[in-house]
Amino acid sequence: MHGVPALDLDLDGAAGSEARARRAARCFLGGLTGSDRERLGQQTRQDVVLVVSELVCNACRHAPGRCHLTMALADAGVRVTVEDSSRELLRPTGLPGPSGYGLFIVATVGRMVHVERTATGKVVETVVGDR
């Protein structure tokens, strides 16, 4: 799978992490070329930035310390993965939860949301593509 455009970003979890993640996401999307660029519509790009922001926001709010953002081009769009230090799972219920609309947005815009516990925390992954 070498050559697939991807992004790896370590975030300290402090104020400004969300903005930094969005900037990196826009930079990633803006750096796509050729057919990679053409197959992502304007709305998908906006949705990707929104999903990145929401996932990083959740990580910063609910897990202490650093988190890690990965983005990669996938067949169905852009795969967005955020790893954080909390093993507590937030469930994408399909309804706005008590803490708000964050995961609801991710579950609505993303093709699927996959949440998995790891030895040190959890990984939340989704794929955002044209709908």
Next chain:
Amino acid sequence: MDIDRAEALLTVVVRGSGRSVIVRPEGELDNDTVQPLSEALEDALQGPPGPVVVDCGGLSFCDSTGLNLLLRMSREAESDGRPLLLAGLSPIVTRLFEITGAKSVLRIYPTVDDALAGQEG
């Protein structure tokens, strides 16, 4: 990181127009930048009665934190019997309101002038 944090800043400009207060956030609205808008809206809702218009024309991004604030303030305003109106939504904010269904709950006008006119008419 200093540059990142500077970019994350949200500024809020508040002005009056007749009985109305117009609150205009500029920049990117998220969990880290929501405070100044939250304070400006609370101040506006505690001020003299009259419509409060949120001019969203300067919002280049809004996340669920910003949406939650707008929904909460809208409910507070309604319970006080005063309208909270949104105007000048960019496509990215409109999209957020569509995804979440907030579009059907919030009172949205194309422009600030439309919002103000709607209140007088």
